[in-house]
Amino acid sequence: MxxxxxxxxxxxxxxxxxxxxxxxxxxxxxxxxxxxxRPPGFPSLVYIIFEQQVSLASAKATFDKVSMLLPIFDENSYLKLSDIALQNAGVSRQKIRYTRLVAEAILAGGLPIRSLGRKDDATVRELLTAITGVGNWTADVYLMLALRRPDxxxxxxxxxxxxxxxxxxxxxxxxxxxxxxxxxxxxxxxxxxxxxxxxxxxxx
Structure with missing residues (x-):
């Protein structure tokens, strides 16, 4: 890989x-x-979910606002943020749900995000798309940007x-x-x- x-x-x-x-x-x-x-890990996956169906500038603004709310951008800290705080930062209700599901999957062990770089493209896509809100586009972009896969x-x-x-x-x-x-x-x-x-x- x-x-x-x-x-x-x-x-x-x-x-x-x-x-x-x-x-x-x-x-x-x-x-x-x-x-x-982008660095592999939870923040980049959240960023890509924010980019779903909006402009790059809008997604970046939202990601930057959310980042400012967190002492460290990881799944534990993210889950402690209230829905109101995320909405005020520009995250839609739908994307709040999706990103929380990602954080929960990481913590539960269903998404071994720190070891995805050692898995092939098909396995990474299967693990990512098993989570509601993470479709093929999100998986492909994560593979391209965070894992820098060539194909x-x-x-x-x-x-x-x-x-x-x-x-x-x-x-x-x-x-x-x-x-x-x-x-x-x-x-x-x-x-x-x-x-x-x-x-x-x-x-x-």
Whole structure:
């Protein structure tokens, strides 16, 4: 379960752009994306849940407010926060429930979050998605950002869907089958290809 490093990420970008002129055009225009990463653990998983279906700026603002409420950002401290305190920080009722379930799963031993880095992608996804509120998108993004796995293709990611459709000249919203087929071109570096499409989305 080798994690990407800045060096291996840059090498993977070179491989991808050499085989796909559309990705090459993105890199030529906007520059090569850098490896995005977050520390593995409970705070990053909470942050990703906050990012579900909202803007990155909104999720960051909420995460920063919650962080200020905690002496240490761990599952024990988080569960001691009241619903009112979390709501005042911008966390929706639904996401309060989801993040509490994550914290409880860690404490109960159902989610061994500190050892996920030693497990394969499928096992990590299975453990994460067993928790209500943690779907495939959340699991994929955690694998990509926190565990820095090289071959994730989050087909439910709106930025990826929009960017891929525009770059590849698809009118309207492409279906899941089309996106999965496109992703097959980029194995074993689909996470890196996703980063290139994200680069396009954020700059176009």
């Amino acid at each position: 080798a994690a990407l490093t800045p060096r291996s990420y840059a090498a993977a970008v070179d491989v991808l752009v050499s085989g796909d002129r559309d990705l090459a055009a993105i890199v030529d225009r906007y520059g090569a994306p850098k490896l995005l990463s 994730l293709w989050p087909v439910g990611d709106l930025a990826l869907v929009k960017a891929a459709a525009i770059v590849k000249g698809v009118k309207g919203k492409p279906d899941k089958n089309w996106l999965e087929s496109l992703g097959e071109r980029y194995r074993p570096y689909r996470s890196v290809a996703t980063g290139i499409f994200w680069k396009y989305y954020l700059n176009s």
